[in-house]
Amino acid sequence: MATAQKPVASGQGAASKEPNLSDRVYETVLSKIMDGEFPVGSKLPTEHALCEQFGVSRPVLRQALKQLREDDVIVSRQGSGSFVRRRPETGVLDFAPVGSIADIQRTFEFRSAIEGEAAYLAATRRSEAQLAKMKAILAELDDIVAKGDLGVDSDEAFHAVICEASDNPYFSTARMSMKANIITGLNLTRNLSLTKPQERMQLVQAEHYAIYDAMERMDADGARRAMRLHIDNARRRVFEGG
Numbered sequence: 001m002a003t004a005q006k007p008v009a010s011g012q013g014a015a016s017k018e019p020n021l022s023d024r025v026y027e028t029v030l031s032k033i034m035d036g037e038f039p040v041g042s043k044l045p046t047e048h049a050l051c052e053q054f055g056v057s058r059p060v061l062r063q064a065l066k067q068l069r070e071d072d073v074i075v076s077r078q079g080s081g082s083f084v085r086r087r088p089e090t091g092v093l094d095f096a097p098v099g100s101i102a103d104i105q106r107t108f109e110f111r112s113a114i115e116g117e118a119a120y121l122a123a124t125r126r127s128e129a130q131l132a133k134m135k136a137i138l139a140e141l142d143d144i145v146a147k148g149d150l151g152v153d154s155d156e157a158f159h160a161v162i163c164e165a166s167d168n169p170y171f172s173t174a175r176m177s178m179k180a181n182i183i184t185g186l187n188l189t190r191n192l193s194l195t196k197p198q199e200r201m202q203l204v205q206a207e208h209y210a211i212y213d214a215m216e217r218m219d220a221d222g223a224r225r226a227m228r229l230h231i232d233n234a235r236r237r238v239f240e241g242g
Helices: 021-034 047-054 058-070 091-095 101-125 128-147 152-165 169-177 179-194 198-217 220-238
Strands: 074-077 081-084
Touching: 021 047, 021 058, 021 091, 021 101, 047 058, 058 074, 058 081, 058 101, 091 179, 101 152, 101 169, 101 179, 101 198, 101 220, 128 152, 128 198, 152 169, 152 179, 152 198, 169 179, 179 198, 179 220, 198 220
Parallel strands: none
Antiparallel strands: 074 081
């Protein structure tokens, strides 16, 4: 199997935005959960204690905790506080640039909305040449999966051609504006998949084929569902650890 590749450095395709304070707190709490300092099932320290520990205001802390709840890492119980629901894989920190995890999660949300609608339009507007290009990229990805390679460029190309096939250049423009973040997310999810049995990457590939099949049938609703499911699953897989 090929050695897992870390995301490229800032300025060479990785997200370079300086994380805000709530993102830093989010990642710090996440690291403590991954390291076992806050075990699964345990109650987090009080908001007051966490604010004191991290030297932040309560609104900053609450924004970080809100993101952790949305990522299904913690759960809040009224009158009892916040509890650790799951422990993400430590590999998340191995493959994601420091300070980027919260931003990667937001990128998944962006992609689900934008690419879902692009797929909806592409299903009925795509040309036969574009459909053939999608199929050729899937064949490349089949070979990549079989060899245990990373395949970020081919994965990116598959999604890019679907935006192109929507026949609306604004989808491609919007996606291009986030390309550095998207590549960082693809590096993370595909590297994590390579640490799993091959069935994980085969599952990802099956999701790509579901999108392609809807494109081939010109099923707009099916294409939107398949694309959104694929991207939402990718987001969930980042925090799949037990």
